Amino acid sequence: MSYVQHARNFHGLPVLTVPPYTPATLLADAASVAWRLQSGPYPTDEDPDVCWERFTGTVELEKVRALVLGYGMDSVTRLTDLSSRLTGLEAVFLGDIEDEEEMISSIEQSDLTPLLEAFPGLRELVVRGGAGLEFPVAGHPGLRALRIESGGLPPQVAENVAAADLPSLERLELWLGDDWYGGGTTVEQLAPLLAGERKPALRHLGLQNSPIQDELAAAVAAAPVVPRLTSLSLSMGTLSDQGAEALLHGQPLTHLAELDLSHHFLSEEMMLRIWTALEPAGVRVNLIGKQERDEEEWEDDDEEDGADGRYIAVAE
Amino acid sequence: MSNTPESQDPEDLRFTRLRLGHHTSQLRPGERVPFGHVLFAAATAGCAPADVVSRLTALGYSDVELPGVPLPSTVAREDALLLKADTYNLSWMGLDEPVSLRNLVAAAGERGLGPAEAARRLTALGYTVPAGRPLPETPDSRDIMLIRTDPRGSAEFLDWDAEASLRHVFRVARELRCDPHTVATRLLALGIRLPYTPEPDDALILAHPGAALGHVVTVARETGRTPEDIVARLAELGADRPSTVPDSLDADDLRLISENLDGRRPWLKVNTVVGVQLRHILRAALATGRTPADIAARLAELGHWLHENAKLPQVADPEDIRLLETVDRSFLDGVHLEHVLRSASLTGRSPADVAARLTALGYRLPDEVDYPEVCGAVRG
Numbered sequence: 086m087s088y089v090q091h092a093r094n095f096h097g098l099p100v101l102t103v104p105p106y107t108p109a110t111l112l113a114d115a116a117s118v119a120w121r122l123q124s125g126p127y128p129t130d131e132d133p134d135v136c137w138e139r140f141t142g143t144v145e146l147e148k149v150r151a152l153v154l155g156y157g158m159d160s161v162t163r164l165t166d167l168s169s170r171l172t173g174l175e176a177v178f179l180g181d182i183e184d185e186e187e188m189i190s191s192i193e194q195s196d197l198t199p200l201l202e203a204f205p206g207l208r209e210l211v212v213r214g215g216a217g218l219e220f221p222v223a224g225h226p227g228l229r230a231l232r233i234e235s236g237g238l239p240p241q242v243a244e245n246v247a248a249a250d251l252p253s254l255e256r257l258e259l260w261l262g263d264d265w266y267g268g269g270t271t272v273e274q275l276a277p278l279l280a281g282e283r284k285p286a287l288r289h290l291g292l293q294n295s296p297i298q299d300e301l302a303a304a305v306a307a308a309p310v311v312p313r314l315t316s317l318s319l320s321m322g323t324l325s326d327q328g329a330e331a332l333l334h335g336q337p338l339t340h341l342a343e344l345d346l347s348h349h350f351l352s353e354e355m356m357l358r359i360w361t362a363l364e365p366a367g368v369r370v371n372l373i374g375k376q377e378r379d380e381e382e383w384e385d386d387d388e389e390d391g392a393d394g395r396y397i398a399v400a401e
Numbered sequence: 402m403s404n405t406p407e408s409q410d411p412e413d414l415r416f417t418r419l420r421l422g423h424h425t426s427q428l429r430p431g432e433r434v435p436f437g438h439v440l441f442a443a444a445t446a447g448c449a450p451a452d453v454v455s456r457l458t459a460l461g462y463s464d465v466e467l468p469g470v471p472l473p474s475t476v477a478r479e480d481a482l483l484l485k486a487d488t489y490n491l492s493w494m495g496l497d498e499p500v501s502l503r504n505l506v507a508a509a510g511e512r513g514l515g516p517a518e519a520a521r522r523l524t525a526l527g528y529t530v531p532a533g534r535p536l537p538e539t540p541d542s543r544d545i546m547l548i549r550t551d552p553r554g555s556a557e558f559l560d561w562d563a564e565a566s567l568r569h570v571f572r573v574a575r576e577l578r579c580d581p582h583t584v585a586t587r588l589l590a591l592g593i594r595l596p597y598t599p600e601p602d603d604a605l606i607l608a609h610p611g612a613a614l615g616h617v618v619t620v621a622r623e624t625g626r627t628p629e630d631i632v633a634r635l636a637e638l639g640a641d642r643p644s645t646v647p648d649s650l651d652a653d654d655l656r657l658i659s660e661n662l663d664g665r666r667p668w669l670k671v672n673t674v675v676g677v678q679l680r681h682i683l684r685a686a687l688a689t690g691r692t693p694a695d696i697a698a699r700l701a702e703l704g705h706w707l708h709e710n711a712k713l714p715q716v717a718d719p720e721d722i723r724l725l726e727t728v729d730r731s732f733l734d735g736v737h738l739e740h741v742l743r744s745a746s747l748t749g750r751s752p753a754d755v756a757a758r759l760t761a762l763g764y765r766l767p768d769e770v771d772y773p774e775v776c777g778a779v780r781g
Contacts, residue, residue, distance in 0.1 A: 353738050357742075
């Protein structure tokens, strides 16, 4: 199953896709759903501007709590232009696009600063795609949940998120991605985040989908932010026995309710060690998605790409 | 300034170069002036179409497309835009050929008019709308989607007198998230032929594609028809239908074939590869007080067979149900260490216990592992 799928629920609401050419008056109460807007890839598909105008012209925008913008709905300006009417907007998903529509590495995003400034009431933000993305260090006072899904998150974005003032942020998930697709975030760039600075409310941290998952695990094993977390995800990356060993020898993790290591390259022996070390203490450990190293790639490894036959879950 | 076709005089450009959104209707020297351009220029400039013709003629555009009816003295912008062809770039319908259904419903939809009214206005302006066809008075901006048969390339649309296939009806209903009967009746209203005659009950019968036995039975009850009649209608409509319809239904049958054992949608889907889930049988046995074997036998009669690898316990145990709810593997899949650990984690049982019980229920555990006896902590 692909990790990159259309959202079915968002911000606690069922997602309702506005069908083409359909007046929103035929659909649901504005506050009862997360509205998903998209256009199609063909010239005779409804023009995204027309779709957007029809939606904003027929729906009581003040009641809208959550918006999911899909294919063709390039995003931030549409929202900021209507910030005076979208007064109840709590949650935004930018780029809810599946692989069949556009590869995640091709999804264009932009500077999120105007969005965060225009919507002080924003509580949840999900962004899919890292190309062109910028995130302000100034942060946001009310944001509680932030997830950036990417096959290659620009390192500067990760660094800025790590350094940003997000005093209300409870959940942070970053899909760091592959260098080849624009990723390359280092542990050093995440230092303020790992030190527990500027995000005092943080309870869930996901540093996921990384080709340096072992390094991240080693950093997390000693990171000051960990004791305050209730759940931690190091999933979707290239975690091997080396990273898991660091976790086992690092600071105690037994206070966690959940540790998600799914999509990993652990040996069976290490899976059993992790499980037996943490589960009896009350940590729910997710080890689903055991991967096998691509031996051919490993043997042919020329040390330049550093891939060593282990691949992250989402790249291209 | 010279009054040549290349004139860049702003006053001339008001008639030769017309902006509409991101697009432009630009006259070219030596090319015929579309009638739509004339009317849109008149509407934009606030003058009579005849004045536009005179002005363009004076500018050297002598070949102006004109209708066989007198020009209107004035024209509203909305009426002028009815003449816009449904193309990506701005172009105008020609007077020399009948208005296509595509152009008609696109123009009507964009202007918020019913197709009948759009046809009357186009006719009054001198266009030929194929006569003698019924057209709906009610506006529906979705009409253009109803007649699009292929979105690829320059796209294909149904035209006057065309016939829509059942597959088309279902596909459009899916795209527009409405029921196929709504699509079918609107297509008929637009003059499109169908390979069947829509009936009022169709809305109910076709409401849930992939019709399951439970759907057939409940629709039969709601409409006062027999299940066989409903299945026959589904067959006539080319829709999915259950392969098995028993002669009579037991009191528990609807519960057994509903996913939540409540006799309502969602109905159990027939899985022709790995069969019905063992946990459903055990849940149904507990809910009805019958034995798992009895439930499995009846479900098989209703089209839901249990995979031959499954080992059905004699008694339904809630602990088994809880365990099976954590297993997303079929009886054909291998249940690996990762799955055993996950099930152990979610149930609070030891991996060894999980592995032993899944093996006893018929699952295949290929990994040669010493599963630990230690249990996860009990969670609130």
